[in-house]
Structures are given as structure tokens and as C-alpha cells.
Amino acid sequence: MVAGRNRRRALVDALVADELDRRRRAPGGDDVLSVLLAATDEHGAPAYTDRQVTDELRGLVVAGHETTATALAWVVHLLAHHPAEQAELIRSLDAGETAYLGAVIKETMRFRPSVFDAVRTATGDTTLGGQPVPRGAIVSALFTVTHHDAALWGDPGVFRPERHLDGRPVPYALTPFGGGVRRCLGAALAQLELEVVLKELLGRFRLEPAGGRLEAARLQGVTIVPSRGGRVVLRPR
Structure with missing residues (x-):
């Protein structure tokens, strides 16, 4: 069961990684993911790591569905x-x-x-x-x-x-x-x-x-x- 859950998690993470790469090549959208990727801290650096963005999306899609x-x-x-x-x-x-x-x-x-x-x-x-x-x-x-x-x-x-x-x-x-x-x-x-x-x-x-x-x-x-x-x-x- 644990192995199966880890495989599914890895698949989702791979899909998200592909989407992040695609969005970075074509920035400027006004959806949640685009806003997260465009956010910066007080020094102008990205506000979120890829891991944090992935976690936010997982919570938004998976937790939000049920x-x-x-x-x-x-x-x-x-x-x-x-x-x-x-x-x-x-x-x-x-x-x-x-x-x-x-x-x-x-x-x-x-x-x-x-x-x-x-x-x-x-x-x-x-x-x-x-x-x-x-x-x-x-x-x-x-x-x-x-x-x-x-x-x-x-x-x-x-x-x-x-x-x-x-x-x-x-x-x-x-x-x-x-x-x-x-x-x-x-x-x-x-x-x-x-x-x-x-x-x-x-x-x-x-x-x-x-x-x-x-x-x-x-x-x-x-x-x-x-x-x-x-x-x-x-x-x-």
C-alpha cells in the first residue's frame, strides 16, 4: 500500500514539474499557479521553492476536490x-x-x-x-x-x-x-x-x-x- 501511494505521489510530482517548466517558458497567466510562480520576496527572489509550489497545488487540487x-x-x-x-x-x-x-x-x-x-x-x-x-x-x-x-x-x-x-x-x-x-x-x-x-x-x-x-x-x-x-x-x- 505504501509503495503504491509513493508511486502515485511520484507521478503527480512529475506532472507538476512538467507544468512548472511549461509555465516558466510562457509566464504571464492570472491563475493560481501563475501567481505563485510570479511571487517574489522583499529581495526580488522567488517567494516559493518548487517543493512549496507542488505542495500548495496538491492541497488545492486533492484536498479541494473532496x-x-x-x-x-x-x-x-x-x-x-x-x-x-x-x-x-x-x-x-x-x-x-x-x-x-x-x-x-x-x-x-x-x-x-x-x-x-x-x-x-x-x-x-x-x-x-x-x-x-x-x-x-x-x-x-x-x-x-x-x-x-x-x-x-x-x-x-x-x-x-x-x-x-x-x-x-x-x-x-x-x-x-x-x-x-x-x-x-x-x-x-x-x-x-x-x-x-x-x-x-x-x-x-x-x-x-x-x-x-x-x-x-x-x-x-x-x-x-x-x-x-x-x-x-x-x-x-
């Missing part, structure tokens, strides 16, 4: 079980509006974030929430707790996209992509993917539940997935 797919499964499943919200989203998209689409995506990631926490290591002795945190301690920010805190979100157990149209939330009350300088590198890409897929899907189909109740959440690795896959029925519009 979490975005999970978010998509949840938003489709939730819309199937909330027909009024689905109807409003279809109406707004047909009218060329996107504000409600953004609200639906935000509410899905609040209600069912793809991952349950962000883990950090304290680089020095500090205090967090009145508790001492020694250097080297592992600290976990639990999104699922914050996103369902009644003090931050009224009726947190209710799926209500409109709450994201009424103003900005309390800082760090909504952190499906983490926060601060270590916020998920693929956040913008994930948002774009969700928007594109949902526009195409709801432009052609209406979503209906495949079962009587909303599926429970199940932990799969570090990802929170629908317990039965987020099943829905597609009906042509």
Missing part, C-alpha cells in the same frame, strides 16, 4: 428537502440574480460545513479564551460548534439562506474555509465550482427528496458527509 464535492452534495440535498428555498433560488437564477445563490451556499456551509475543524500548533506560549496555551500545544477551532451557536446564529438548527442577506455576520462566526492568514487557498475556486454547477443543475432540473427525511451527517476522515450519499431525485423542469 471538500467541494461534499459541499455540493449537501447543498443539493438540502435544497431538495427545502422546496420553498429551492423555488426562490430557481426564480432568482432565472432572473439573472446571484445574491440568493451566494446566500444558499453560505447557509449550506454554515449548516453542514465540509470539515469540522482547523488544527493549529501554538508557536509560543499564549492565552486563548482565558485558557493558557503552551508552546507546541495543538489547538482545534471547531467550525461545527461555532456555526451552531445560538448566540451567533438565531435558530441555528434551521436552514435559512435569508439570514446571509441581512448583513454581515459576527467576525469569524462563519469559517467553513478557516480564517486569518491560513485561510483555505482554494476558497475562491470552491465557490466558483459550486456556483457553476448549481446554475447548470437548477437551470435544467428540480430537486426532490429521495427519502422521507434529511440525511444525518457522518464523519468520513475529516469530512462531514451525508450519511447515505445525499440522495435526491432530479425532475426535468
Whole structure:
């Protein structure tokens, strides 16, 4: 198993190395890879080594794939079980509006974030929430707790996209992509993917539940997935 994983990793690294070489021969793009390659430090030297760029891309593509797919499964499943919200989203998209689409995506990631926490290591002795945190301690920010805190979100157990149209939330009350300088590198890409897929899907189909109740959440690795896959029925519009 380990040997097979190492072979696959070597294959990915070789593909990335070829792409880096190609981009350097034709610089000037505006995508993530081009930005990373063009970045420089205060001395004008490249800001990232090839190893660092490769690691960033691996995280963006591999880690981003599962979490975005999970978010998509949840938003489709939730819309199937909330027909009024689905109807409003279809109406707004047909009218060329996107504000409600953004609200639906935000509410899905609040209600069912793809991952349950962000883990950090304290680089020095500090205090967090009145508790001492020694250097080297592992600290976990639990999104699922914050996103369902009644003090931050009224009726947190209710799926209500409109709450994201009424103003900005309390800082760090909504952190499906983490926060601060270590916020998920693929956040913008994930948002774009969700928007594109949902526009195409709801432009052609209406979503209906495949079962009587909303599926429970199940932990799969570090990802929170629908317990039965987020099943829905597609009906042509």
C-alpha cells in the first residue's frame, strides 16, 4: 500500500514539474499557479521553492476536490428537502440574480460545513479564551460548534439562506474555509465550482427528496458527509 501511494505521489510530482517548466517558458497567466510562480520576496527572489509550489497545488487540487464535492452534495440535498428555498433560488437564477445563490451556499456551509475543524500548533506560549496555551500545544477551532451557536446564529438548527442577506455576520462566526492568514487557498475556486454547477443543475432540473427525511451527517476522515450519499431525485423542469 505504501509503495503504491509513493508511486502515485511520484507521478503527480512529475506532472507538476512538467507544468512548472511549461509555465516558466510562457509566464504571464492570472491563475493560481501563475501567481505563485510570479511571487517574489522583499529581495526580488522567488517567494516559493518548487517543493512549496507542488505542495500548495496538491492541497488545492486533492484536498479541494473532496471538500467541494461534499459541499455540493449537501447543498443539493438540502435544497431538495427545502422546496420553498429551492423555488426562490430557481426564480432568482432565472432572473439573472446571484445574491440568493451566494446566500444558499453560505447557509449550506454554515449548516453542514465540509470539515469540522482547523488544527493549529501554538508557536509560543499564549492565552486563548482565558485558557493558557503552551508552546507546541495543538489547538482545534471547531467550525461545527461555532456555526451552531445560538448566540451567533438565531435558530441555528434551521436552514435559512435569508439570514446571509441581512448583513454581515459576527467576525469569524462563519469559517467553513478557516480564517486569518491560513485561510483555505482554494476558497475562491470552491465557490466558483459550486456556483457553476448549481446554475447548470437548477437551470435544467428540480430537486426532490429521495427519502422521507434529511440525511444525518457522518464523519468520513475529516469530512462531514451525508450519511447515505445525499440522495435526491432530479425532475426535468
